[in-house]
Amino acid sequence: MIKKLFFILFLFNITFSFSQEKSITQLSAAPNPFTTSTKIHFKAIQAGIVIFNVKNILGKTVHKKQLIVQKGENTISFFKQQLLPGIYIYSIQNKKSIISKRLVIQ
Numbered sequence: 001m002i003k004k005l006f007f008i009l010f011l012f013n014i015t016f017s018f019s020q021e022k023s024i025t026q027l028s029a030a031p032n033p034f035t036t037s038t039k040i041h042f043k044a045i046q047a048g049i050v051i052f053n054v055k056n057i058l059g060k061t062v063h064k065k066q067l068i069v070q071k072g073e074n075t076i077s078f079f080k081q082q083l084l085p086g087i088y089i090y091s092i093q094n095k096k097s098i099i100s101k102r103l104v105i106q
Contacts, residue, residue, distance in 0.1 A: 033104035040076040
């Protein structure tokens with residue numbers, strides 16, 4: 001089940017990568033895995049509004065926040081709050097593109 005979900009997310013991510021111009025790049029989380037908090041780093045081609053979204057492995061949204069970002073490098077602090085240890089998918093989305101990666105809470 002988990003392998004199928006990762007495969008679907010992988011295909012979805014590739015489809016978006018090839019079909020849209022990338023306006024968000026270099027997405028990463030450090031530290032990853034983490035126990036209390038992590039910082040999400042990414043570059044935006046232009047300033048604007050993005051949606052930061054975290055989903056559990058079943059696809060349920062567990063955290064969602066709308067943010068104003070600047071052109072260039074941006075950082076988002078993410079605290080696990082009441083989330084259980086496990087694998088999550090985090091994404092940054094604007095009007096032109098979406099980029100997602102895996103996040104592990106220990």
